[in-house]
Amino acid sequence: MTKAIEITGLTKVYKNGRGIEDLNLEVDQGDIFGFLGPNGAGKTTAMKMMAGLLRPDRGDVKLFGASVTEQYVDAMKHVGCLIETAESFPYLTANENLKLFANYYPEVDQRRIDQCLEITGLLKYKHEKSKKFSLGMKQRLGVAASILSNPKLLIWDEPLNGLDVEGMLEMRKLIKQLAEQEGTTFFISSHLIHDVELTCTRIGVVYGGKLVNVDYTRNILSNYSSLENYFVSEVDRNGRV
Numbered sequence: 001m002t003k004a005i006e007i008t009g010l011t012k013v014y015k016n017g018r019g020i021e022d023l024n025l026e027v028d029q030g031d032i033f034g035f036l037g038p039n040g041a042g043k044t045t046a047m048k049m050m051a052g053l054l055r056p057d058r059g060d061v062k063l064f065g066a067s068v069t070e071q072y073v074d075a076m077k078h079v080g081c082l083i084e085t086a087e088s089f090p091y092l093t094a095n096e097n098l099k100l101f102a103n104y105y106p107e108v109d110q111r112r113i114d115q116c117l118e119i120t121g122l123l124k125y126k127h128e129k130s131k132k133f134s135l136g137m138k139q140r141l142g143v144a145a146s147i148l149s150n151p152k153l154l155i156w157d158e159p160l161n162g163l164d165v166e167g168m169l170e171m172r173k174l175i176k177q178l179a180e181q182e183g184t185t186f187f188i189s190s191h192l193i194h195d196v197e198l199t200c201t202r203i204g205v206v207y208g209g210k211l212v213n214v215d216y217t218r219n220i221l222s223n224y225s226s227l228e229n230y231f232v233s234e235v236d237r238n239g240r241v
């Protein structure tokens, strides 16, 4: 089966010397991949390149076999993204914002919009302007926009940002539901170790601009008492900076 994601030699180093270097990684269809690393590890930089928002210095990303740098439209055809903060038009309602996104997808109708509002817990705020939304509600709207077209791959940068406990539980449930029922592949970045442990089937630890290890969650947890212990040991093994 075609890999959902193939990343080869992906490198972006900013003028200050930071960024991400020589990232090599494959993600299978159906994986819930957790890209785990502390603040500044290089997660967003990598994900911006994966979504075609930042040009790599070197290397490439293929999504379902299509190169992001050379076949952008094909590569993004089955992909939904949420990178950094979820942007919306503040003077439009949640429904109007989603209708704008729906213009890109002929198959997305009002029923699907309502479904996405329901899934993300926003149906009761459907006609409220997003400028009145809290950070968590804006995040939910971003998630709703990213799933509108039923993408096969969701690239989400810190999707739990700003969510309360209930929101986190719902988001975790949504991820598992989409993975199980629709076979959706996820690439999720987070610095929340506990949440990654509970949500992701495979985990890549990124530290200081480098991917230090990748393993299945079940393997990690059969060798370590918690993901946190694994993370600390991987970071120590690779030289804490």
Ligand SMILES: Nc1ncnc2c1ncn2[C@@H]1O[C@H](COP(=O)(O)OP(=O)(O)OP(=O)(O)O)[C@@H](O)[C@H]1O
Pocket: 014, 015, 016, 018, 019, 037, 038, 039, 040, 041, 042, 043, 044, 045, 046, 191
């Ligand atoms: N536009 C930029 N110019 C210069 N340096 C940058 C730029 N964007 C990010 N960096 C630096 O590159 C490193 C990686 O940043 P990045 O945002 O990718 O990390 P991250 O793992 O996503 O962190 P966080 O969890 O805080 O979002 C950081 O040290 C950051 O300061």
